[in-house]
Amino acid sequence: MERIKINLDLAPSERWKNLKKFKEQINSLYKYYLEDLSDTGIFETYIETYKTNFITSSYRDEIKSIEEFCDFTENQILITNLYYDALKFVFGCTAFCVTNAKERLHARNLDWWTENNILGKYTKIFDFEENGKTVYSLVGWPGFVGALSGVKKGAFSITLNAVLSNESPQFAIPITFLIRDVLEKAKTFSQAVKILSETTIASDCLLMVVGANDNENVVIERTPTTFSIRKPLDNSLIVTNEYLSLTDNKLTQDTLQLTAFGRHIRVKQLLDKETPKATQDYFNILSDSKVKMDITVQQMVLNPKSGEIHLKI
Template sequence: MTHIPELNVDLDRPPDQRWDGLSTWRREARELLRFYLRDLGGLDAFSSFLASYRDDFVDPEYVAEMRGVARALDVREDEVLLVNLYYDALKVLLAGPMGCTAFGIDADGTPLHARNLDWTHADGRLAKSTLIVNFRRGNGAPLYRTVGWPGFVGCLSGVAPGRFAVTLNAVLSDDPPELAPPISLLLRRVLEKAETFDAAVATLRDTAVASDSLLLVTGTRAGEMAVIERAPTRAAVRGPEDGAIFVANDYRALPSSSSSSSSAAATTELAATSTGRYAHAERLVRAMVPMDPESCLAVLCDGNVKMGITVQQMVFSAARGSVDVVLPM
């Protein structure tokens, strides 16, 4: 497996001091910040409501953490905030290349959770700056672990050892954005607070969020696998079939529109490649049973599954608390 640097974040420290260790990655974080600000069109496109959205919908604990990130990187706090809201901000802009393919499969009595993160790659900087963050209390074992990059305090991919793992895939419905918490920070809160697989699924199903997503959740026992298909205020949950579950970038249980009219979202480029990646991943996984982390990564690396914007490939085991990460070449 690729050696990925790790950062320990002590949740017992004051929130604005938890990310002081980011100074080691200051240059990389500042480069990523500048790229994603440009990609979103700069602060001006969001300045009229960014502060009010923060005050109403971003947990003050995470606001304080982002203040500490801004101090460690010597950048503006509102810049750190906007880049941390990147996924939800793209829902407002209805733009930006993101994909992702993921699957869960029972292996030796416990699920393995595999995913490609397909993202705006920042001219290769994002993959090179990949960081595993271990969230701890004091010197204890990690309460949860995320795969991200320096300056990002939320979660798109994470595991809570002994409880569950969760990853986010992009999807687009016709529902308007909701004034609600950002999904990446909800995922982090669930990793911290949810005690069981079932509790995580229930919270992610029932909590209003700002934008659309497909959430793969896997637990520690055979069969504990679910895809939660989310629009801002709607949700559907589907379970595994024959010990496996798959997700790409299209709705399969939740209508992509809250109205009865046909959905324009179904015709996007994102959805156009989704069915093929989903089918290829399923065919490869079914042929490789039994699975282990190496064979999961082989599926993720297949040319019909991996995308040109794939920036991180990973396999989680919630039972073991393990995180195996490969950076695509």
């Protein structure tokens, strides 16, 4: 898997210029996103106000620098980076964490439908560096500056799953930008959990956060303004696409829930049968026919202690 270095010591306007060679991939991804978002006119109507109030100047500069070598405008690039908040109902996702005899690993399927599997084909690992050392790493795509899956060596890993509540969306920071903020700035697992729990965000989500130390693994169930923290049961922690703690907020029979319960139960069955010992054991669970979906585009195992990312697409 191709790894790309992003130098945080550079000005934000300079960090992504090494992506010029991926112009064709970036244009393909943006074109797809914008076609999918064609019916969400609210983003175009309010994008200037939203950008000013909720997108930091650093991210705006990063996005503007990408504009220089692709075929889309700054606002179009920002809108595509808000894809999760606009169309999260097309996401699936299954994630789990279990402590084996040696370590605690964080396994995750990213389920996201796209034509011609472009999200799978264009997946990259981005290593964000300061002073020549990797601070954190993301699994993502060229032109996407936020984060859905990432790890900070010796501290924690974070993955995002979609969910739907009965609470209205908020004009607030997009969760994918907040996740990157946390990976960049939070020093500890507890700091990460606090920020991810208490910050008002644009839309609903489920966040699995796994730390490098004992007893550091939770699922944060979020609506834009509320949260609940779910802890492991019988040494395992599983998240798909439904609220198990914030039950007063969940919608019933939504698209995401159609397979969520079945995937959760299947992962629990497999973990109860045998605790995974090696990385491949985790991938075997992620690839089980009742866990992996037809729209799975990434499978990964994150190690928050070592910062390693094992990835299959």
